[in-house]
Amino acid sequence: MCKKGLLVLIALLLAAVPASAQPGIANLRVDTTPVKDVRELVRQSTLIVVGTTDATYRSYPTSRRVAAGRLVNFVQMVKIERFLKGSGSRTVKLLSTGVQPLPPPPDPINLIYPGPLGEGRYVLFLRALPGTDVKSAVGIWQGVYPLIQGRTIALRGAGFAELHNLTVAELERKLRAAGR
Numbered sequence: 001m002c003k004k005g006l007l008v009l010i011a012l013l014l015a016a017v018p019a020s021a022q023p024g025i026a027n028l029r030v031d032t033t034p035v036k037d038v039r040e041l042v043r044q045s046t047l048i049v050v051g052t053t054d055a056t057y058r059s060y061p062t063s064r065r066v067a068a069g070r071l072v073n074f075v076q077m078v079k080i081e082r083f084l085k086g087s088g089s090r091t092v093k094l095l096s097t098g099v100q101p102l103p104p105p106p107d108p109i110n111l112i113y114p115g116p117l118g119e120g121r122y123v124l125f126l127r128a129l130p131g132t133d134v135k136s137a138v139g140i141w142q143g144v145y146p147l148i149q150g151r152t153i154a155l156r157g158a159g160f161a162e163l164h165n166l167t168v169a170e171l172e173r174k175l176r177a178a179g180r
Helices: 004-021 038-044 167-175
Strands: 047-053 058-066 069-085 089-101 120-128 132-138 144-148
Touching: 038 120, 047 089, 058 089, 069 120, 069 167, 089 120
Parallel strands: 089 132
Antiparallel strands: 047 069, 047 120, 058 069, 069 089, 120 132, 120 144
């Protein structure tokens, strides 16, 4: 009888291994490769969403460093209001990487390692990180469009101008035209 109980315990432990096999957040790497155009942005996105973030996030220091400091992975929750491409849960874990200590705003390292998003409403072009339940923005800032007074803002030097100053309905039409 004792052997049978031990076998059941071993079977339960082995069944739990795949769930814990997901890589640790600190070991994940966000793809920082820029995309060439809106069509490629849409193609590489597994999800395009309208969602909101708040100021809360969790930080996971990595073992990697750059001249400005240590790289830190951040995970924050995005509450999905609407799916423009794809479908899924109404909350998404968004992974980003930043530098600590935080560099001054004009430092170009912020374009590659921006850290977590500020509180607000966004259109996000997201890709899944294989083997995890987290997503990251495609092309870093190329995949992030704040919504201010119901219109998109293409971030200077990073966002696509043709996605600037659009309502969500206008953006949907653009995405369809881009081959969504």
